[in-house]
Amino acid sequence: MTIRISELWKIYRVGTEKVQALRGVDLHIRANEFVAIMGSSGSGKSTLMNILGCLDQPTAGKYELNGRPTHKMGAAALSRVRNEEIGFVFQSFELLNRASALDNVMLPLIYSRTNFWGAKKRAAEALDRVGLSNRMDHRPNQLSGGQRQRVAVARALVNKPSILLADEPTGNLDSKTSEEIIALFQKLHDEGQTIVVVTHEEDIAGHARRIVRLRDGRILSDHPTEADPVHREFLARAALMATEAVAVPTADSLPGGPP
């Protein structure tokens, strides 16, 4: 189990008021899942994403990442977890404009203890994975929006994180490039990457295998999508059963039934 969250609470203090952003969330995500977290603003999805990304600490409850209790860690240890276990993709890319694509991708490796040597090679490999091996020396302002987001994805992947955490990754992109990024996520998922996407767009979420919906700090629903092959099989079987059910004559369908 990659992510194991149980009874997670997050309470903010705004002035004298207490805001309960998360109210007892339980969520398990296994390796190589592709999960979309959805919810309207104020539902707690951003708070949940921040805690998932170890940028924030829960007020109460447990969050184990690969079996390690992150809710007990200090700031320095969390930095390390972010560096080694989590790859972030942001809505507005967050690339350094004065650095080349390659240097941008290398950024997490600067702060890594283990992946020091051969950082350039790793960064080049990551750019190759997102299909930008011919744009390594370009600066972000020389790239299109979709290319920039792909650089950001390469940066998220460069340290081989256990989860790729994307916050509205297509929010600043047009529909065509959005499709490109989603296709890239699909490909990465097929290669074994665990992906968590936070979004409010239904069609983006529809490409995930599983949708977790939040409302008022609680999980409203958690179900597979049609993109999930298992679920699709289930649906197909259900549909088949439905058609078979149609095939089996019922009292209503019999000719000469009630008028």
Added chain:
Amino acid sequence: MIVVRLLIQTVVLALKQIWANKVRAMLTTLGIIIGVVAVVVLAAAGQGFKTFILDEFATLGANKVWIFPRMPDDQRDRFSFRQIRLTIEQIDALMPAAPSLAAITPVMQINETVQAGERVQQFVSISGVRPSWHDIEDRSVVQGRALMEVDEEERRQVCLVNDKAIEELSLPADPSGTTILVDGRRFLIVGVVETKAVSPMFGGNEAQTEVFIPFRTGEMIRPRPRLYAIATTKAPELFVDAKEEVRAQLRRMRELKPEDPDTFGVEAIEQVINQFSKVATGITVFIAGVVSISLLVGGIGIMNIMLVSVSERTREIGLRKAVGAQPVVILLQFLVEAITLCLAGCIVGLAIGMGGVALMRMATESPVAKAEAPMWSLMLSVGFSAVTGVVFGMFPAIKAARLDPIEALRHE
């Protein structure tokens, strides 16, 4: 390892930032630049002036010692001037008792009327000296011969004059063999010594006629003259030993009790130099004060620009934290940037300062022609700039390190 590489990367990054904002960086570090220029130029000028003064001292002789009678302060009721006087017996007893001395001569200085042919000159300085005077005073004999032991022993009426006397007394170009009248006595000129101008700084004035006669001959003009002695030590650093040896001998001969003060003085040019050095040190402290104020102002400029930089790059800081930069690493990055900025300013300041020093050296006639930026001023500049970077970069760096990554990434 990680720290070293991070440091190098940070320095490179900081240098790129500075290069990208050359004008801004220049203005920011103006305080530092001015401070460093001030240190280098003032220290170099001070050094040049010191060299100039020490050269002046050197003309007086570095290992020369003066021994002279001196009435202790507030002791006039206890000692008469007769007791205070140096006698020739006392001076003659010094050489065997003071092994640190290389040579000594008593000097009797009197002013007498001198006549050469028709020319009469009053109040001419007549010095009665032993032949060892030639070993002590660095004045070469340009014509004729020096005073000799035989002149001394036989109380010969011979004299040396300086070259100024040739002019003032209308003597022939080579006056050896001509005679002059000193206090009515006929003296044969045997040689000419060079005139050495003493800098006005030490009470010297226009070179005048000087006449040197053998000491014992002088005693015939003035039987119990007022005396002082000049001596040289075997090495300049032996002055303290020589002084103690002379003091012990003179106190013994004068039967001074242990509680009595010295009734004579033993002084060397060294001491004057030491006093001058103290003044020079005072000036140096003053320079350091000026510099610290200017670096303080410069430091505030640095702090200001670093605060601007932190706020401009809030999102970048948030991103760096999100991808795993620990707070201490962020702190280090901004600190190194501040230090790099300060040192860059320091280098510019050093270059300008060196240019200033080169200009001073071109003015060959001025007292600062030998200006040279001393090593300590360079070290001080670099050290102070680095310290300024650390001190004034710390607050912005801490601010950056404490930023909450979530807030930082939301920053517009």
